[in-house]
Amino acid sequence: MSIESRPPPSLFWPKLRRAVGGRAGWSGLVLQIAFVALLVWIGYEIVANARANLQAQRVASGFGFLDNTAGFAVSQALIPYSESNTYARVFVVGLLNTLIVSVIGIIFATIFGFLVGLGRLSPNWLLSRLSGGYVELVRNLPLLFQILFWYLAVLATLPNPRQSISLFDKFFLSNRGFVIPKPIEQASFGPFVIAIVIAIVASLLLRSYARRQLFDHGRMLKIWPYGLGLLIGLPLIVCLVLGAPVTFEIPALRGFNFAGGSRIIPEFIALTLALSTYTAAFIAEIVRAGVQSVNKGQMEAGSSLGLSRGTVLRLIVVPQAMRVILPPLTNQYLNLTKNSSLAVAIGYPDLFSVFAGTTLSQTGQAIEIIAITMGVYLLISLVTSAVMSYYGWRINRNLGAT
Amino acid sequence: MKRLAILSAMVLIAGASTQAANAQTLKTVKDRGILSCGVSQGLPGFSSPDDKGNWTGLDVDVCRAIAAAVFNDPTKVKFVPLSAKDRFTALQSGEIDVLSRNSTWTLSRDTSLGLNYTGVTYYDGQGFLVRKSLKVNSALELNSASVCVQTGTTNEQNVADYFKANNMKYEIIAFGTADETVKAYEAGRCDVFTSDVSQLYAERLKVANPADHGVLPEVISKEPLGPVVRHGDDQWFDIVKWTLFAMVNAEELGITQKNVDEMAKSDKPELKRVFGTDGNLGETLGLTKDWVSRIIKAVGNYGETFDRNVGAGSKLQIARGLNKLWNQGGIQYAPPIR
Numbered sequence: 001m002s003i004e005s006r007p008p009p010s011l012f013w014p015k016l017r018r019a020v021g022g023r024a025g026w027s028g029l030v031l032q033i034a035f036v037a038l039l040v041w042i043g044y045e046i047v048a049n050a051r052a053n054l055q056a057q058r059v060a061s062g063f064g065f066l067d068n069t070a071g072f073a074v075s076q077a078l079i080p081y082s083e084s085n086t087y088a089r090v091f092v093v094g095l096l097n098t099l100i101v102s103v104i105g106i107i108f109a110t111i112f113g114f115l116v117g118l119g120r121l122s123p124n125w126l127l128s129r130l131s132g133g134y135v136e137l138v139r140n141l142p143l144l145f146q147i148l149f150w151y152l153a154v155l156a157t158l159p160n161p162r163q164s165i166s167l168f169d170k171f172f173l174s175n176r177g178f179v180i181p182k183p184i185e186q187a188s189f190g191p192f193v194i195a196i197v198i199a200i201v202a203s204l205l206l207r208s209y210a211r212r213q214l215f216d217h218g219r220m221l222k223i224w225p226y227g228l229g230l231l232i233g234l235p236l237i238v239c240l241v242l243g244a245p246v247t248f249e250i251p252a253l254r255g256f257n258f259a260g261g262s263r264i265i266p267e268f269i270a271l272t273l274a275l276s277t278y279t280a281a282f283i284a285e286i287v288r289a290g291v292q293s294v295n296k297g298q299m300e301a302g303s304s305l306g307l308s309r310g311t312v313l314r315l316i317v318v319p320q321a322m323r324v325i326l327p328p329l330t331n332q333y334l335n336l337t338k339n340s341s342l343a344v345a346i347g348y349p350d351l352f353s354v355f356a357g358t359t360l361s362q363t364g365q366a367i368e369i370i371a372i373t374m375g376v377y378l379l380i381s382l383v384t385s386a387v388m389s390y391y392g393w394r395i396n397r398n399l400g401a402t
Numbered sequence: 403m404k405r406l407a408i409l410s411a412m413v414l415i416a417g418a419s420t421q422a423a424n425a426q427t428l429k430t431v432k433d434r435g436i437l438s439c440g441v442s443q444g445l446p447g448f449s450s451p452d453d454k455g456n457w458t459g460l461d462v463d464v465c466r467a468i469a470a471a472v473f474n475d476p477t478k479v480k481f482v483p484l485s486a487k488d489r490f491t492a493l494q495s496g497e498i499d500v501l502s503r504n505s506t507w508t509l510s511r512d513t514s515l516g517l518n519y520t521g522v523t524y525y526d527g528q529g530f531l532v533r534k535s536l537k538v539n540s541a542l543e544l545n546s547a548s549v550c551v552q553t554g555t556t557n558e559q560n561v562a563d564y565f566k567a568n569n570m571k572y573e574i575i576a577f578g579t580a581d582e583t584v585k586a587y588e589a590g591r592c593d594v595f596t597s598d599v600s601q602l603y604a605e606r607l608k609v610a611n612p613a614d615h616g617v618l619p620e621v622i623s624k625e626p627l628g629p630v631v632r633h634g635d636d637q638w639f640d641i642v643k644w645t646l647f648a649m650v651n652a653e654e655l656g657i658t659q660k661n662v663d664e665m666a667k668s669d670k671p672e673l674k675r676v677f678g679t680d681g682n683l684g685e686t687l688g689l690t691k692d693w694v695s696r697i698i699k700a701v702g703n704y705g706e707t708f709d710r711n712v713g714a715g716s717k718l719q720i721a722r723g724l725n726k727l728w729n730q731g732g733i734q735y736a737p738p739i740r
Contacts, residue, residue: 054516056634071559073574083562155589175590176548176573255546256593257573266591267575344553347577347586353553358576361487361554364494364515 050367065363066091072358074349076265087359094351095376101271101350102337102380108276109336110329113283118313120288131284138281144342146278151270151346158266161257170250172258175266181248182262188238192245195234203227267348271340279336286328290321322395330388334381341377351376427499427631427638428472428688436478439465440498443483443579446604447712447720448504448524457481460711461502463701464523464629467645468500470700471693485579487554490515493632500642501630504601506556511630520643522628524712525724525733527621528560529599531606534616536593541620545570550583550592552576560623561596584608598625603718637688644687648694650736651676652703654727659702662695676739683739694739704734 021028054061066088073083078096081089119131138146155175159165164174172179203226210221239245251261294317302312341352356373360366431437441449441461449459457479466476482498493501494516504526505511507519532538541564551558553576565572575592577583580601587595588609595602599617606612629646631639652658655673657665666677674680678691685691701707705727709715713722726732 071562072576073558073562073572075573075575083559083566152585152589155586155591158590160590256544257546257548259546265575344578345582347550347553347575347582347591349576353576353578357487357578358553358558361490362510362559364490364511366491366494 054367061365061368063368065365065368068363070359070362072362074354075347076268076349087355087363090359091351091355091372094349094354097349097354098337098340098343098351099380101268101275101340101343101348105272105275105279105336105340106333108272109279109283109332112276113280113332114287116280116284117287118291120284121291135281135284138278139285143274143278143339144345147271147274147342147346150274151267154266154270154273161253164253170248172251172253176257176263177266178264178269179251179258179261180264181250182260183246184249186243186245186247188242189245191238191242192235195238196231199230199234202230206230265348267343267346270346271343271348275336275339278339279332282332282335283329286325286332287321290325291317293324294320319395320399323392323399326388326392326395330385333384333388337380337384338377427635428641431472431499435473436480437465437469437472437500438480438482438498439468440482440484440489440492440501440503441465442503443485443581445504445580445601446607447600447716447718448604449481449483449502451481458711460523460707461504461629463707463711464502464646465500467649467697467701468642470696471641471645471648471689474690474696476700485554486552487578490517490630493517493630496632499631499638504598504627505630506598507626507628508556516633517630518633518639520629520631520639521646521736522626522734523646524600524627526598526600526625526627528557528596528623528625529602529621530618531587531595531597531602531615532593532618534614538593538618541618541622542568542570544572544594546572547594548573548575548592549594549596550575550577550587551596552580552583553578555597556623556625557597564622580605581608598627600627600712600718600720603720604712607717641687641689644739645697647736648676648697648739649701649704649707650727650734651739652694652698653705654729654736657694657698657703659698659706662698666692666695672740 017025017029021030021032024031051061067086069084070087070090071083074081074090074093076097077093078100079089079093081093116131116134119127120135122128122131158173158175161172161174161176164172164176164179166172170181203223206223206226210223213219213221235245249260251258251263253259291313298316298320299312302316303309307315340350343350344353344357347353351373356369360369363369439462441457441459444450445459445461447459449457449461451457462481465479465481469479470476472478482492484492484498484501484503489501489503489505490511492498502523504524506526507522511517512519530541530544538544544565549561549572551561551574558574558576561572561574573592575586577586580597583595583597584605586592595605597605599621602617606615606617609615629642631642655665655676657673657676665673666679668674668677671680675683676694678684678693682691684693687693690696702710705722708722708725712718712720722732724733726734728735
């Protein structure tokens with residue numbers, strides 16, 4: 001006996017209803033429209049109200065102020081900047097200062113965080129207790145306190161420039177910061193850079209060759225001496241043939257401060273130290289959780305092949321742990337970037353300090369400046385998480401996950 | 403600080419409280435029953451809280467005088483401590499009714515910030531504080547020095563102008579609050595601390611050995627300091643302005659906290675107008691006829707509050723200088739009450 005197969009009922013209308021109205025159907029659609037209308041109305045009211053209020057108080061508005069002369073100096077500028085530049089340039093200077101402290105902080109925090117996290121899992125009793133103690137101490141103290149501690153501790157113990165601690169009479173550490181010889185490019189600088197690039201590319205090729213040998217023939221080649229030789233040897237040959245690529249301007253004490261050389265200001269040092277050690281404590285916990293999430297059979301299997309603990313971690317455990325580590329790690333990177341705005345407490349000229357601080361109080365353009373600043377922090381965060389998502393996607397692909 | 407700036411911007415956007423505060427500040431203040439007055443975060447002589455939380459100082463007395471004129475009670479003031487960076491936003495957004503916080507009167511602040519300066523409580527100028535051990539005798543010897551300054555102040559721009567005009571190099575380090583600036587100066591982060599001279603004397607009291615630090619002779623700018631209100635409320639503008647003028651006029655007329663009751667009985671025509679026994683000058687301001695005696699009973703005349711807070715009768719021991727009355731060699735001058 002055969003069953004008549006009926007044509008399925010047209011599902012178009014129910015589908016549409018579900019699509020636009022969710023579970024509640026058509027009434028859900030009405031609610032959604034009403035909600036959107038309410039949002040639009042509130043938005044309109046906010047804008048209209050702000051405009052009316054600003055006009056009533058005769059506060060100038062718009063973005064024209066960005067072209068005005070700033071008239072104040074900034075202690076650290078990565079691009080040429082002087083008092084006669086515009087507020088727009090102040091914005092760029094502040095943004096670069098925020099980015100440099102964030103990027104360097106993230107690099108240090110990642111390296112240190114991984115070391116501490118793996119150290120905590122180490123069978124070495126002392127190392128694991130030390131790592132654990134570090135994590136517990138650092139993550140339980142407020143960040144602002146730690147920034148002030150580093151800043152005031154660094155400053156209070158350092159001598160003034162006239163009695164600065166010097167290394168070979170070329171590097172000087174004082175309460176004005178760390179002064180180092182400033183490199184000045186010479187004619188052979190171009191070839192020198194090219195030699196380094198060639199050495200890096202050659203080392204990478206060597207590495208992929210070694211990998212192929214490992215995967216295809218099971219041969220483990222020791223390539224690091226060759227890579228190191230290339231990286232040091234090639235630039236060295238260029239130096240010997242064409243002369244030194246850079247000469248150094250040696251700083252000298254003149255008047256109150258050092259003249260010549262490059263200087264890393266103590267505010268930068270304190271902020272980077274505080275941000276990276278603080279974030280490293282959180283990263284260490286994330287790494288620990290990630291490694292522990294990998295089945296311990298993986299570790300045992302690696303050991304039974306005769307691989308050392310370090311090799312097993314590097315080649316087998318950490319790559320699998322990265323899938324768990326990556327999302328919370330991204331959050332820590334975002335936190336570090338946003339926390340850099342605490343810089344204002346120690347006079348480091350980051351975006352929040354020079355733009356949302358000084359520029360705001362001089363121009364009074366609160367709405368415009370706060371809007372720009374919020375937009376910039378949002379953009380930095382979105383870019384960071386996009387980069388990390390891409391990296392995560394690549395890891396998943398390499399591990400063969402879908 | 404950060405939160406305050408964002409909050410203020412939001413309040414400015416939402417505007418609900420601004421609109422109410424905008425037109426009728428007097429009514430808002432009376433309905434609230436307390437005056438909200440923005441002051442510094444602690445500057446001895448101008449506005450600082452003691453260990454019991456009572457605020458004193460020259461700027462504080464202006465707030466008390468306004469409260470006395472409005473409520474007949476100088477204690478009805480809520481003091482809102484503000485950093486230099488946040489002070490104007492707090493006023494614009496309606497968080498405070500008046501800003502009495504050693505703020506310099508400049509054209510841009512008076513116009514594009516949407517504010518009105520009501521007068522000058524203290525004629526000041528910018529100077530430099532240095533360690534005596536540096537053996538510097540003039541600001542012109544400061545080439546290549548590191549300079550600590552409070553961010554968002556006119557000082558930050560003046561120092562840039564001064565070093566540029568004299569062809570000197572310098573490094574500026576700008577901090578969010580006065581306390582942070584002094585700490586960094588004391589820790590040796592900078593050679594010089596620059597600010598208004600009155601403030602240098604006040605902040606010097608905070609370092610470990612005040613005698614080891616001295617103010618250089620150069621005064622590099624004009625810094626007229628005075629109370630500020632929002633644009634758009636002329637009545638409130640008048641009240642704050644004339645409270646200050648009443649204090650200066652009282653000194654000129656010899657009215658003091660002690661003799662105010664006696665003087666009020668005088669039948670001199672000038673005093674009768676001031677005390678409201680003739681005419682209704684106080685009522686045209688939106689206050690009561692006895693507004694002047696209320697103010698003087700609460701804080702005394704301008705000279706009295708100057709002496710008590712920053713002058714001879716205080717720890718700061720600042721000479722009256724420019725702040726003497728116009729008929730005694732200074733430039734303090736108030737329009738007549740008539």
